[in-house]
Structures are given as C-alpha cells and as structure tokens.
Amino acid sequence: MKQTHYHTCNLCEAMCGIEIEHRGDEILAIRGDKDDPFSKGHICPKAVALQDLHHDPDRLRHPVKRTADGWVPISWDEALDETARRLHNIQEVHGKDSVALYFGNPTAHNHGALFTLLPFVKALRSRQRYSATSADQLPHMLAAWQLFGHQALFPIPDVDRTDYFLIIGGNPLASNGSIMTVPDVKGRLKAIQKRGGKVVVIDPRRTETAKMADEHHFVRPGTDVYLLLAIAQVLFEELLVAPGRLDDILDGKKDMARLVANWKPEKVAETVGLPADAIRKLARDIAAAPRAAIYSRVGVTTSAHSTLSAWLVYVINILTGNLDREGGVMFTKPAFDIVALGALSGDTGSFDRYRSRVHGYPEFGGEFPVTTLADEMLTPGKGQVKAFVSHAGNPVLSCPDGQKLDQALNNLDFMVSIDFYINETTRHADIILPPTGQLEHAQFDPIFQAVAVRNVVKFTPALVAKPEGALHDWEILNGLTTRLNRLRARDRKTRLQIAATDRFVRRLGDRGLVDLGLRLGPYGTGGKVLDDLRRNGLHSLPKVAWKVLRGERKGLTLKKLLAEPHGIDLGPLEPMLPERLFTRDQRINLVPALYFRALQGLPAPKPVAPEQMLMIGRRHIRSNNSWMHNSQRLVKGKGRCNAMIHPDDAKRLAVAEGDDVVVSTPSGTITLPAWLCDDIMPGVISVPHGWGHDREGVQLGVARKVAGQSVNDIIGSSRVEAVTAMAQLNGIPVTVEPAKGAKSRKKAG
Template sequence: MKTTHFHTCNLCEAMCGIEIEHRGDEIIAIRGDKDDPFSRGHICPKAVALQDLHQDPDRLRHPVKRTIDGWVPISWDEALDETARRLHEVQQRHGRNSVATYFGNPTAHNHGALFTLLQFQQALHTRQRYSATSADQLPHQLAAWQLFGNQLMFPIPDIDHTDYFLVIGGNPLASNGSIMTVPDVKNRFKDLKKRGGKLVVIDPRLTETAAVASEHHFIRPGTDVYLLLSIIQVLFKELLVAPGKLDKLLDGKSDLQKLTENWTPEKVTEAVGISPEAIRKLARDIAAAPRAAIYGRVGLTTSPHSTLSAWLVYVLNIITGNLDREGGVMFSKPAFDIVALGALGGEAGSFDRYRSRVHGYPEFSGEFPVTTLADEMLTPGQGQVKAFVTHAGNPVLSCPDGGKLDTALEGLEFMVSIDLYINETSRHANIILPPTGQLEHGQFDPIFQAVAVRNVVKYTPPAFDKPEGALHDWEILNGLATRLKRLKAQTRRERLQIAASDRFMRRIKDTGIIDLGLRLGPYGTGGKVMAALKKDGLHTLPQQAWKLLRGKQKGLTLQTLKDNPHGVDLGPLQPALPERLFTRDQRINLVPALYFRALQGLPVPKTPKPDEMLIIGRRHIRSNNSWMHNSQRLVKGKGRCNVLIHSQDAERLGVVEGDDLVLSSDAGSITLPVWVADDIMPGVISVPHGWGHDRQGVQLDVARRTGGASINDVLTSKRVESVTAMAQLNGVPVKVEAAAKPKPKPRSKPKKAVADA
C-alpha cells in the first residue's frame, strides 16, 4: 500500500518541505510539499537524491572494524566499548590533548548529534577540537560575538521586504542561502525585482545569482575588505552615515571614521578591480535605498582578511540604518532559542583564550582552526595528537592540504569515525560507527530555523522505522560519552551521577529535548524555568526538565508540531533591539579592539604577479558535500569537476575546451580538464570542492567513477587568514600550466609481403 510522508530535506540549509510517496521501504517519488508555508512547494535536485542515499548499497548499516583481512562487522557493544577503551588508553599514555575531534557540516543538520555533542566533548576533555567552522563561517560567528554578544546572533537579510540586496561572495541560487535559510530563493528574487528593488552581486565569477542580478561587478578574489573599507569611507566623506534609531546604542563611530578615512576608492581600485566611480555609486545606492540588506558569504569568509570583511559587512548594515529594521538585516525569534540556550551553557563565544601547540594559533569557541590539524598529528612532542574522532566529516577532501592530512591519519594509534561511508577520511579509521540514515530519524533544525528569513518551526518524524539493531547519532555519542566518563570516574558519587545522566538522556531522548527547548522558547510557557536557568546555570536543567514536560501543554510544544506536519509559520522577522543584545551593557561597539588592531596592520593591497592565477571555489546546486557524489541522480550528466578559465587566459596558456591543466603549489598538484568561458574574471580560475574519490580503499562506487580531483590538494595549510588562522580557500595564488599532451604514435609503414619460399 502506498503511503505519503511529509518530511524536511536535510541536505542543505534551505529546509525545503518534501512529500515522500513510498510503499514499505521502497521510495516511489519525492516531491515538493506545496503546503509547507516556508518552502512553498519548492525543492532543488538534491531532494530527490534522498532516495539514492537511503537505498545506497555502499552505505554502512552496522559497525565495522579494520583488520589485516579487511573490514569486518562487529556488535554495537563491542564497537562502543573498544572505542571508549582505546581513546581512554591513549589519553592515559599521552595526556588528554592527545585525542582530537572533528565535526563536519552534516552535524549541524542533525539535531540529535547537536544535543549530545557537548557531553561527548566534555567526556573527552580535550582542547584538540576542530570542525568545518574554521573552513567556512568562523568570521561571521566572531563578528556576531564581538558586536552583539553571542556567536549565534547572525543578522539575517529580510529578503522578502528589502529594496536593495547586495550579495558579496555568495551564490544563493546555488546554495539556497547560507547563514540565510531561504528556500525558493529564485522566486524571492523575482518578487524583489517586481516591487522595483535591485539585486546587486559582487563576485569574481558570473555566478548563477549574478546572472539574474540587476547589476554585477567582478572583484579580484581576496580584496573584499578593501572594497568595504572604501564604501564606508565614501559614506563618511559624503555625510551619508545614518544609523537611525540605532545611533543611541552605538559606540565607536568616530573611531570607525578615522580608521577608514584613508581608504579612498582611488587607493583600492587597482587591487580590487572596480573603478572609483563604481565604488562611489555602490555607497550612494546603499545609502539612498529605502531598505537595504548587505550580505557576504563563503567567498568573503574564506579569504585572506575574512575576519575584517565579515565584521565590515555587519558594520555597513549598522551605519546605514539597516540593522534591525524591516527590509534590512534582522534577528530571528526562533521557537527553539539556541542563541539564549547557548549563552546559558557558556557557549556565547570566546577567542584566543589559549593557543595551539605547534603554530600557536588562537582558539575560537573552544576549537582550533583546521589549518593546524595535520601538523598537530605529525609534529612529535608533548601533546601530539595520537587518536582522532570524526563525526559526519571528510576533512581529507574538505580541508586545505588534504594530502598532508591523509599522510597524518596513517600514523595515528587509533581512529574512529561516526559515518555512513568508508570515504577518503574514514578509510583510515580502526572502527566506523554508522548511524541511521537521513530518513530513518526525525528532522528538526534548531540552527537553520535560527537563521531563516522568516520565523518558522517544524518537526518531522522518521519516514522509515529505525532498522533493527541500528543506533541514532545521539545514541552513539551518548553511549561513548557515558563509557568514557565511567572509565575516568574515581568515586562512587561520580559513577552514580554518570548513571543518572545516562538514564535521563535515554528516557528523554532527542524528541524530549526538542519538546523541552520549545517550552523554554519565546512561544512556550517555560518562562519561570528559563529564569531559574539564567540564575542557576544550564547544568540544573535535568532537575527542571521533568516538571516542565509533565505540565499542561500550553504554548508551543512538540505535539503542536506533530499536529502540523507541514510546519508552523510564526511570522516575518521583527525588530528586536536592544532587548536581544547579549553584550554586557546592551550596546554595540562598532570597533572592538580585535578589529582595531587588525586594521592597523592591514597592508596596502597589491595586484597579483603576472605569472600568478588566483583560485576560487565553485558551488553547484547538485553538489553540497563530498558524500553526495555517491548519488547517481546528482552526478549524472556532463562532468562538473573542471577548471573554469577566461578565454584570454586560455589563449595565453595555449589550451582549448577539454584540454588538461596542471595546477600546482607547495601543497601538491592536480590535473583537471579546462572549461573556457568569459563568466570569470581574467587572472582567476575556479574549481569546485569535494571531488577526487580515487584514493585507495574508498568504498563509494558511484563517486569513484565520477573522476575529478580535490582542490584542497593544492591549497596549502600554511596560507591562513590574518587574524584567526582559519583556512584560506579563495584568492590563493597557484601555478597554472598546460598539461603535456601525449605525442601521437608514429604511423608504422606497411610491411612488404614475404614471398613463399
């Protein structure tokens, strides 16, 4: 019998509602959910790939252990017991910081993993913590913490009401938004234009978003900071700074003016690649727009000066009066308030409390940048990383110097991966712990609901029953955390507390935490409990939880969401300041000391050397993460892992469409076919990330047959961002040359016939 199930696609940030038609475990069709109030029936090609991922024969369905005879299945108890024991033994021998952890992008899409991540980290008690954050959005989090007092206080473009939308280094039509959850963005752009608004894109490439923009400017990769400084200089020079109602909350405006007064359009034009007239027009258009929103993303936040660039994007919104106003950038009011709960748990943000062992890189929010991970494994001495834990991550393909990290993983004493696949990273693991698949657990998005362009909330139960003997991510992490704590416990009281914590988590489950968070949120009725938590700390939550969950179901609860399978629209973003500020004085300091110091040392921009080409990444709507390449629906058609190059550069290098180019740097070299088009700035090349699945031992059949190479094999970990030392992935100079073409074999002369004797 056919059954229809309403779910949420969890393959990118858009949270598109989907309708899954299935017969038992067989998926018949996946369509957009027209009754979802947020996505409005929209889906992109990734959603239909959920069928491939659910039925993938390469997907692991039970724990496996690597032996000299290959991978062998083991029981969950054996897998969890041995993992905890081996990690504990490494820490006993080499110290607590000898174990490192890495959490990948999909962790943020899994509420169960998010809810148990902290207790697992606390059980390990290591400073060697890493994640995809430092190869992606760290500068946004740092700026949010410095300006607004909380690393998750992201100002979100009110795209549905703005009159002028400026996008720098982002491509929402390919990404469906990023730190701006915005499904059906194509139609939202159309609505923007219909009401007389403008979409302006600044990018080294004519992206899918730039192609539909009202205006597009090429910019030399890595120079966003100089453009932003120049725009702000023009605003001050021409008396266009007008914070409006925010003025009474601001400090540091005069400091900002002094710091930017010398960054004139004429000073930066050669390096940036945009004329002084165009820079001035950008500044004037922003100031003149009734409602404007400035948005910067990955191209900007993985550049040489991304810390300053992300901060200046927020500052530009503030000084033009576009923060906390309709049609500008605003703060969400999420039903599950991870911002407030994070602050209660001491997770509001931190920077440079301590530094990494090898390079002395600063921590951010308890994590080191991935640029030092391989060297922490390879460099001998006290504190050397000897064991490694990954969750939903493939840093060999997603972090710079992938080849070096590949080598480093081979020398570890122990490694465990919580992952669905044997990929380029997990192939080095001693044990792999596969959780349930995307459609076998419920879906709730506390992070992406908090960065959505409308206030929305939705929970969807599993589309399929959890397979017998399988474990969810939260059960795996809770199981490991409990075992590690038991091994470290020294008193009976500690053991009793560990047992009580384990019972609490097993009893409340992931759904209980969702329900609890909703009741504690702004649409629930847990105000008194929230006040008590603010007073006594988040550690008192278990004592408060049962009382709240057993109370009458008033306000928003999990049951409300179960009764509304398409989701609940809580309305447009609303002004929230100063009440929503987490700064101590509920004011905004425009120029925190961190940025003041960084600006003092900012060098005068230089144009690239004649023999250099700057490499940038490239997003495609069918490709978000490396593990999606094992879906035939997503990789079919013309190959997409190639080098996009301008026709002028192709002619100079003597290559034509389809020829091979060799890209090389201190990190290594890769060879890829050429794609010639004038959709990119001369002197710049573009290569997508996440490809290159031909390493020995990878068990991803479809992905291995797609070809390609990893861009991170030529991006060196030595080239880091100037303040945080995070990964620099865009605007990196590389050597580019035509691959040697094989010489044609000489045609052999026909042999003369030999006469019979």
Template sequence: MTHLHYHTCNLCEAMCGIEVEHNGDDIHAIRGDKADPFSRGHICPKAVALQDLHNDPDRLRHPVKRTADGWVPISWDEALDETAQRLHDIQRAHGNNAVSLYLGNPTAHNHGALFMLLPFTWALNTRQRFSATSTDQLPHQLATYQLFGHQALFPIPDIDRTDYFMIIGGNPLVSNGSIMTVPDVKNRLKALQSRGGKLVVVDPRRTETAQLANEHHFVRPGTDVYLLLALVQVLYAELLVAPGRIDGLLDGKQTLEKLVAPWTPEKVAEAVGIPAETIRTLARDIANAPSAAVYSRVGVTTSAHGSLSAWLVYVINILTGNLDRQGGVMFTNPAFDVVSMSGLSGDTGSFDAYRSRVNGYPEFGGEFPVTAMADEMLTPGRGQIKAFISHAGNPVLSCPDGNKLDRALSGLDFMVSIDFYINETTRHADIILPPTGQLEHGQFDPIFQAVAVRNVVKYTPPLVPRPEGMLHDWEILLGLTSRLNRLNARSRRNRLKFAATDRFIRTLGDRGIIDLGLRLGPYGSGGKALAELREKGLHTLPKVAWRLLRGNSGGLTLKRLEAAPHGIDLGPLVPMLPQRLYTPNQRINLVPALYNRALQGLPVPDAPQGNQLLMIGRRHLRSNNSWMHNSQRLIKGKGRFNAMLHPVDAERLGVQEGADVLISGSAGSITLPATLSDDIMPGVVSVPHGWGHDRAGVQLGIARSTAGSSINDVLGTERVEAVTAMAQLNGIPVTLAPA
C-alpha cells in the same frame, strides 16, 4: 498500498518540505510539499536523491572494524566498549589532548548529534577540537561574537521585504542560502525585482545568482576587505552615516571614521578591479535605498582577510540604518532558541583563550582551525594527537593539503569515525560506527530555523522505523559519553552524577529535548522555568525539565508541532534590539580591539602578478562539499569538474577549450580539463570543491567512477586567514599550464 509522508530535506540549509510517496521502505516518488508555508513546494535535485542515499548499497548498516584481512562486522557493544577503552587508555598515557575530535558539515543538519555534542566534548575534555567551521563561516561567527556578544547571533537578510540586496561572495541560487535559510530563493529574488527592488552581486565569477542580478561587478579574489573599507570611507566622507533608531546603542563611530579615512576608492580601485566612481555609487545606493541588506558568504570569509571583511559587512548594515529594521538585516526569534539556550550556561563564544601547540593558532569557540590539524598529528611532543574521532566529515577532501592529512591519519594510534561511508577520511579508521540514515530518524533543524528569513518551525518523524540493530547519532555519542564517564570517574560521587545525567538524557531522548526546548522558547509556556534556570543555573535543568514537561502547557509543544506536518509559519522577522544583545552593557562596539589591531597592519593592496592566476572554488546545485557524490541522480549528466578561466588568460597561456591543464600550488598539482568563459574575471581560475575520490580503499562505487581531483591537494596549510588562522581557500595564487 502507498502512503504519503511529509518530511524535511536535510541535504542543504534550505529546509525544503518534501512529500514522499512510499510503501514502507520502497520509495516511489519525492516531490516538493506545496503545503509547506516556508518552501512553498520548491525543491532542488538533491531532495529527489534522498532515495539514492537511503538505498545506497555502499552505506554501512552495522559497526565495522579494520583488520589485516579487511573490514569485519562487530557488535555495537564491542565497538563502543573498545572505542571508549582505547580513547581512555591513550589519554591516560599521553594526556587528554592526545585525543582529537573533528565535526563535519552534516553534523549541523542532525539535531540528535547537536544535542549530544556538549556532554560528549565534556567527557573527552580535550582542547584538540576541530570542525568545518574553520573552512567556512568562522569570520561571521567571530564578528557576531565581537559585535553582538554571541557567536550564533546572526543578522539575517530580510529578503522578502528589502528594496536593495547586495551579495558579496555568495551564490544562493546554488547554495539555497547559507547562514540565510531561504528556500525558493530564485522566486524570492524575482519578487524583490518585481516590486522595484535591486539585486547587486559582487563576485569574481558571474555566478548563477549574478546572472539574475540587476548589476554584477567583478572583484578580484581576496580584495573584498579593501572594497568594504572604501565603501565605509565613502559613507563617512559623504555624510551618509545614519544608523537610525539603534544609534544610541553604538560606540566607536568616531574611531571607525578615523580608521577608514585613508582607504579611499582611488587607493583600492586598481587592486580590487572596480573603478573608484563605481565604488562610490555602490555606497550611495546602499545608503539611499528605502531599505537595504548587505550579505556575504564563503567567497569573502575564506579569503586572506575574511575576519575584517565579515565585520565590515555588518558595520555597513549598521551605519546605513539597516540593522534590526524591516527590509534590512534582522535577528530571528526561533521557537527552539539555540542562542538563549546556550546563553544559559554562559557559552556565548570565545576567541584566543588559548593557542595551538605547534603553530600557536588561536582557538575559537573551543576549537582550533583545521589548518593546525595535520601538524598537531605529525609533530612529536606532549599533546601530540594520537587518536582521532570524526563525525560526519571528510577532511581529507575538504581541508587544505589533503595529502598531508592523509599521511597524518595513517600514523595515528587509533581512529574512530561516526559515518555510514568508507570515504577518503574514514578509510583510515580502526572502527566505523554508522548511524541511521536521513529518512530513518526524525528531522528538526534548531540551527537553520535560527538563521531563516522568516520565523518558522517544523518537526518531521522518520519515514520508516529505525532498522533493527542500528543506532541514531545521538545514541552512538551517548554510548561513548557514558562509557568514557564511567572510565574517567574517580569517585563514587562522580559515578553517581554521571549515571544520573545518563538516565536523564536517555529518558528524554532527542524528542524530549526538542519538546523541552520548545516549551522554554518564546512561543512556549516555560517563561518561569527559563527564569529559574537563569537564576539558579543549568545544574537545576533536570528538576526544572521534569516539572515543565509533566505540566499542562498552553504554548508550543512537540505534540502541537507534530499536528502540523507541513510546519508552522511564526511570522516575519521583527526588531529585537537591544534585548537580543549579549554584550555586557547591551551596546554595540563598532570597533572591537582585535579589528582595530588588524587594520593597523593591513597591507596596501598590490596589483596581481602577471604569471599567476588567483584560484577560487565553485559549488554546484547537485552537490554539497564532498558528501553527495555517491548518488547516480546527482552526478549524472555533463561533467562539472573543470577549470574555468577567461579566454584572454587561455590565449596568453596557450590553453584550448576542453584540453587538460596542470594547476600547481604550494601543496601539489592537479590535472583537469579547461572551460573557457567570459563569466570569469581575467586573472582568475575557478575549480569545484570536494571532488577526487580515487584514493585507495575508498568504498564509494559511484563516486569513484567520477572524474576529478581534490582542489585541496593544491592548497597548502601555510596560507591562513590573518586574524583567525582559519583556512584560506579563495584568492590563492596558482600557476596554470597545458598538461
């Protein structure tokens, strides 16, 4: 007998609702949920591939330990006990910072893992923490922290009501939005055009989104900062600065005007690759549109000056009166408010509070950039990383100089991975702890609901009960946290405190934490409880939580949310300032000191060198970084691993369509076939990210059968972003020649 189950696809940020036709563990079909008020029946090919991931024979379903004779299964108690004891022993012998933690992109898609991260990192008490943040959105988070007082307080494009939408270095038709959760984005963009609005894309490649746009402008990779400075200069020079109702909240307008005055369109046009008059027209169009939203993503943030660029994008929205207004960029008011919840503990963000041991790179949010990770493992001395924990990540493929990281991981004293694959990274682990799969646990998206283009909320229960003998991510992390706390406790008082915290979390479970968050949120009835927590501190959370959860509630609860299996639309984004600001004076300083300093040292842009190409990445709708390649449904069809370059460059370099080319950078070389296209800017080569599954020991049968090499085997760790030292992945000079 078949049943219909309504779920949320968690393979990208779009949160598309799906309808699963199944008989127990046997999935017959996966379709878009037409009753989902947010995704409206839309899905992309990734959602259908959930079936492949669920049934993948390469997926681990019990803990394994690496031995001289290969991987052997072990019990959960043995795996967790040995892991905690090894980590504890290494920290006692070499110091707390000898243990490091890396969090991959899928961590953000798993609410249970997110809920347990804080207790787990407290138990580890190490500064050697890393994540995919520093290969992705770190400059955005730094800008929101500096401007608005909280590293997760993102202004989101009001795409459904805007009149003018500019996208710089983003491709939402493929990403389905990113720091802009927006399912069915193609139809939303067509609706923008149908109501007379304009879509403008600025990108070195004529992307899938650019092909839909009213205007597309090629921009030379890595020069976004100069384009943005020129746009701001025009706004001031032509008296187009008009912040609107938030003008009284702004400081630093005059300082900014002086800083940008030298950066005229004429000064940057040649380096940027856009004529000066076109730059002026773009600035005027943004300023004169009834409403406008300027949005940037990884093409901007992973370049040499990503921090300045991300800040300037927000500044343009502010100066043109498009911050916190309908049709501009607005703040969400999510049901589970991760911003206000983290704000309770004062954890709104940090930058440069301390620096990495080897390279002196600044921390952000308690993490060092991944560009420091391999060196911290390879360089001897106090604080050298001796043990490594990875959660849902594959940094050997996703971080610069994967070969160097390979060497570093192979020399560790101990490594544990929370992952259900033996991939390029986890093959180095001593123990692998596999969690339940995407359809075996409930799905709730506190991160992506907080960056959605509408206020929405949804919880979906698991499709099938948790298989016997398996643990959820949060249970694995809690098991390690509890053991580490017991090993580290030096007094009876501490042991009792840790035990009480453990009981509190186990009793609540992930569902109880969701329920508590909803009750404390803006649509719940826990206003008094929230005020009490703000006044008395987070240490009162257990008492407040039990009182709130046991009481009758007239607001939103998990029970009420479960009664709406398609999700609840809570309405469009609404103005939230100044109340939403986390700055000490609830004002916005347009020129924080670190950006002022960075501008002082910004070099005058140079024209590109004739003997090099600038390399950029490329994403495909059927892929997401390195973690979708073991699904036959997703990798079948025409090969997509190729080097895309302009015919002019191909003729100059003697490259033929389909012929292999050798691309060389500071870390090494890779070989791949060439594709010639007018859709790429001359002087640029585009290579997809996340491929290359041919390393020894990888147990991904389908992925290993694919072609391709890792773009990160070309990129060195020495090229870092100017302010944060995060990974520079776009605009990298490389040489290209026939193989």
C-alpha cells in the same frame, strides 16, 4: 499500500518541505510539499537524491572494525566499549589533549547529534577540537560575538521585504542560502525586482545568482576588504551615515570614521578591479535605498582578510540604518532558541583564550582552526595528537592540505569515525560507527530555523522505523559519553550520577529534548523556568526538565508541532534590539579592539606575479561539499570537476576547450580539463572542491567513477588568515599550464 509522508530535506540549509510517496521502505517519489508554509512546494535537484542515499548499497548499516583481512562487522557493545577504552587509554598515557575531534557540516543537520555533542566533548576533555567552522563561517561568528555579544546571533537578510540586496562572495542560487535559510531563493530575488527593488552581486565570477541580478561587478579575489573600506569611507565623507534609532545604543562611530578616512575609492580602485565611480555609486545606492541588506558568504569568509571583511559587512549595514529594521538584516525569533539556551552556560563565544601547540594559533569557541590539525598529529612532542574522532566529516577533501592530512591520519594510534560511508577520511579509521540514515531519524533544524528569513518551525518524524540493530547519532554519542565517564569515575557516587544522567538522556531522547527546548522558547510557557536555569546553572537541568515537560501545555509543544506536519509559520522577522543583544551593556561597539588592531596591520595588497592566476572555488546546485557524490542522480551528466578559465587566458596559455591543464602551487599539482567561459574574470581560475574520490580504500561506487581531483591537495595549510589562522581557500595564487600530451578527457567528475 502506498503512503504519503511529509518531511524536510536535510541536504542543504534551505529546509525545503518534501512529500515522499512510499510503500514501506520503498520510496516511489519525492516532490515538493506545496503546503509547507516556508518552501511552498519548492525543491532543488538534491531532494530527490534522498532516495539514492536511503537505498545506497555502499552505506554501512552496522559497526565495522579494521583487521588484517579488511573490514569486519562487530556488535555495538563491542564497538562502543573498545572505542571508549582505547580513547581513555591513549589519554592516560599521552595526556587528555592527545585525542582530537572533528565535526563536519552534516552534524548541523542532525538535531540528535547536536544535543549530545557537548556532553561528549566534555567527557573527552580535550582542547584538540576542530570542525568545518574554520573552513567556512568563522569570521561571521567572530563578528557576531564581538558586535552583538553571541557567536550564533547572526543578522539575517530580510529578503522578502528589502528594496536593495547586495550579495558579496555568495551564490545563493547554487547554495540555496547559507547562514540565510531561504528556500526558493530565485523566486524571492525575482520578487525584489518585481516590486521595483534591485539585486546586486559582487563576485570574481558571473555566478548563477549574478546572471539574474540587476548588476554584477567583477572584483579581484581577496580584495573585498579594500572595497568595503572604501564604501564605508564614502558613507562618512558624503554624510550618508544614518544608523537611525540604533544611534542611541551605538559606540565607536567617530573611531570608525577615522579608521576609514584614508581608504578612498581612488586608492583601492586598481587593486579591487572596480572604477572609483562604481565604488561611490555602490555606497550611495546602499544609503539611498529605503531598505537595504548586505550579505556575504564563503567568497569573503575564506579569503585573505576574512576577519575584517565579515566585520565590515555588518558595520556597513549598521551605518546605513539597515540593522534590525524591516527589509534590512534582522535577528530571528526561533521557537527553539539555541542562542538563548546556549547562553545559559554563560558561554556566548570566546577567542584566543589559549593557543595551539605547534603553530600557536588562537582558539575560537573552544576549537582550533583546521589549518593546524595535520601538524598537531605529525609533530612529535608533549601533547601530540595520537587519536582522532570524526563525526560526519571528510576533512581530507574539505580542508586544506588534504595529502598531508591523509599522511597524518595514517600514522595515528587509533581513529574512530561516526559515519555511514567509507570515504577518503574514514578509510583510515580503526572502527566506524554508522548512524541511521537521513530518512530513518526524525528531522528538526534548530540551527537553520535560527538563521531563516522567516520565523518558522517544523518537526518531521522518520519515514521508516529505525532498522533493528541500528543506532541514531545521539545514541552513539551518548553511549560513548557514558562509557568514557565510567572509565574515569573514582567513586560510587560519581558512578551513580553517570548512570542517572545516561538514563535521563535515553528516557528523554531526541524528541524529549526538542519538546523541552520548544517549551523553554519564546512561544512556549517556560520563561520562568528559563530564569531558574540561568540562576542555578545547567546542572539543574534534569530536575527542571521533568518539571517543564509535565507542566503547563498552553504554549508551543512538540505534540502541537506534530499536529502540523507541514510546519508552522511564526511570522516575519521583527525588530529585537536592544533586548536581543548579549553584550554586557546591551550596546554595540562598532570598533572592538580586535578589529582596530587588525586594521592597523592591514598590509597593502600584493600584486600577482605575471605568470600566476588567482584560484577561487565554485558551488553547484547538485552538490554540497564532498558528501553527495555517491548519488547517480546528482553526478550524472557533464563532468563538473574542471577549471573554469576566461577565453583570453586560455588563448595566452594555448589551451582549448576540454584540454587538460595542470594547476600548481608549492603544495602540489592537479590536472583538470579546461572549461572556457567569459563568466570568469580574466586572471582568475575557478575549481570546485570536494572531489577526488579515487583514493585507495574508498568504498563509494558511484563517486569513484567520477572521481575528479581534490583542489585542497594544492591549497597549503600554511596559507592562513592573519587574525584567526582559519583556512584561506579563495584567492590562491596558482600557476596554470597546458598538460603535456593530454587532451580532452571524457571523465571529469
């Protein structure tokens, strides 16, 4: 019998509602859910690929162990027991920091994994923690912590009410938004224009978003910081600074004026690639707009001076009075308030409390930058990483120096991956623990609801029951946590506490944790209980949880949310300052010491050698990093793993459309077909990341046929951002040459 199931697509950040027509486990059709109050029927091409992923024959459905004869299935008890025992034994011999952890982008899309992640991290007790954060949004998080007191308190563009939307280094028409959950972004940008507003894009490439914008300005990769400093300088020089009501809680305005005084547009114009008059006009337009929002993403946050650039974007929003006002950038009021709940432990963020062993890189939020991961494994000595745990990540393709990381993973004593694919990273594992698939577990988005352009909430049950013998991510992580804690327990009392915690988590489950968070949130009735938790600490959570879950039911609960299968619209973003600030004095310091020092040390821009070009990345609507290339629906058609080159550069290089070109750095070379296009700035080359699926042992049948090459194989991990040491993935100097004797490859990935 045909049935209709309402779900949320979890293949990017947009949280589009979908309607799935199915007959049992067989998916018949996937359409946009017109009754979803947030996405209103919009979906992108990725949503229909959920069918491919659900039925993918390459998906692992039981734990496997590497043997001399290949991968063999093992039981869950054997897999979890052996994993915990081997991790424990390695730490006993080599120290607690001999085990490293890496969590990939899909972890953020899985609420069960998010809820059980912290206990697992605590059970492992290692400082060797890594994630996609340091190859993506770390500068945004650092700026949020420094300015607003919490690393997850992001100001989100109020795109539905703004009059002027400036996008720097972002392409939301391809990404569907990022740290800005925004389904149907094209429709929303058109609405800005329809009501008389403007959309302006600054990018070295005329992206899909730039093509529909009112203005597009080419800018040289890695020079965002100089452009932003010049815009701030004009604001002060022309008396356009007007923070509005925030002036009463703002410190450092005079310091900011002094810091930018010498960065006149004329000083940076040649470096940036924009005339001084154009820079001045940008500043004036931002200041003159009734309501303006400035937004930046990975083009900025993975560039040479990303720490300063991300901070300056927030600062300009503040200086022009566009923080915390309708149509500007605003803070969300999510039903499951991860910001407030996360602050219960007192951990709102951290930076440089300790440093990495090999390179002395600073931690951020308890993690080291991925730029040191391979060297921590390869460099002998006390504290060398001997074992590795990965969850839903493929750092061999998504992090710099993929070939070095390949080598490092191959030399480990033990590796375990929580993943349902044997990909470029997990092929090195000794044990793989595959969780349920995207439609086999419930979907709730505490992170993306907290960065959405409207306050919305939705919980969707699984399409089908969990297959017999399968485990969800949260069950795997909880199982490992309990086993690790048991191995370290020294007395009966501790063992009883561990058993009680395990029973509590399993009894509560991922649904119970969602219900608890909703009740403790701003639309629930647990405010007093939240105060008790703040006073008594998180150790009292098990006792408090049952009290809350059995208590008053007038506010928002999971039961009420389940009665709304399309989700609930909780209204537009609202002004929330100063109450929402987590700074000690509930004030905003425009110039924290960290940024003052970084600005003092900002070097003059280095000219690019005549024989070199600058390489940037490229996003596509049918892709998301490295993890969707095994869907035929998403990779069909013309190959996308190519080098976008301006025709003037192609003429200089004597390269024609489709000719193979060799792209080189000191770290290595890759060979790709050329795509000649005047949408790229002369002197710049664009190559997408996440491809290169032809490594030995990878079991991704579709992806291997369109393998492409991994751009991160030629991006060295030694090229790091000056303050945080995070990966620099954009603005990489490369040498481009025609491949000898190679012409027009049919397959490009």
